[in-house]
Amino acid sequence: xxxxxSAARSSRxxxxxxxxxxxxxxxxxxxxxxxxxxxxxxxxxxxxxxxxHTHPVGQxxxxxxxxxxxxxEGEPVRPIHPGxxxxxxxxxxxxxxxxxxxxMVHLALQEADANGVEVTWLEHVSDVEYSAR
Numbered sequence: 001x002x003x004x005x006s007a008a009r010s011s012r013x014x015x016x017x018x019x020x021x022x023x024x025x026x027x028x029x030x031x032x033x034x035x036x037x038x039x040x041x042x043x044x045x046x047x048x049x050x051x052x053h054t055h056p057v058g059q060x061x062x063x064x065x066x067x068x069x070x071x072x073e074g075e076p077v078r079p080i081h082p083g084x085x086x087x088x089x090x091x092x093x094x095x096x097x098x099x100x101x102x103x104m105v106h107l108a109l110q111e112a113d114a115n116g117v118e119v120t121w122l123e124h125v126s127d128v129e130y131s132a133r
Contacts, residue, residue, distance in 0.1 A: 014042070018121050020130075021048025021097070028107075036112040043105045044068065049097025049130060052122040056113040061086040061096060066104035069130070070096040077133050080104075095125045 014023030022045040029039035036057075041064070049069070061070070061080070068080040073093040080086060080096070088094055098104035112118040 011043075014048075018051050018053070019048060019097075020051070020124055021045055023048045023050075023097075036116075036118075038108075038110050038112065038118050040108045041105065042108055044098035044103060046098050046102055047100050047130075049125055050095045051124045052093055052095050054091050054093050054120045054122070055088060055110050056090055056117055056120070057111040058090040058092070059088040059108060059110040061088070062107045062109075064105045064107065067099040067102040068096060068104035068106065069099055070094065071125075071129070077130070080106075093122065097125075097130075100131075 009027060011024045011026050014025050024043040026041040026043075027038075028041055029037055031037040044066075052073070063080050063082050063084045063086075065082055069077050070080050070086055071077045071094060072088070079099065086096070096106070110118050
């Protein structure tokens with residue numbers, strides 16, 4: 001058994017290459033092989049969001065606080081609230097983030113594939129796409 005103390009981890013700012021606005025990422029779990037589980041707490045300031053992206057093994061989001069938005073390609077933007085859980089299928093193109101006037105914090109659970117890939121980042125979500133409801 002291993003206990004990773006919270007003091008041993010630090011928050012890192014989400015890179016502008018993958019996020020619009022201010023986003024903080026806290027890695028909670030990066031399991032050792034043979035497990036490929038990854039768990040992050042992601043904090044979005046109002047209007048902040050991910051770029052479009054996919055996960056080869058899928059992703060689960062669980063909203064802890066605030067009001068967020070999520071969109072699967074080809075579908076409308078949908079609101080998400082504390083206690084909501086979003087299941088994202090493998091390879092599904094999507095984005096998620098905070099609503100325009102609210103912060104949002106969620107847990108993001110995903111696995112890496114056999115090659116260690118857990119996410120494929122794509123282009124940024126435009127303001128028009130973000131505002132479409």
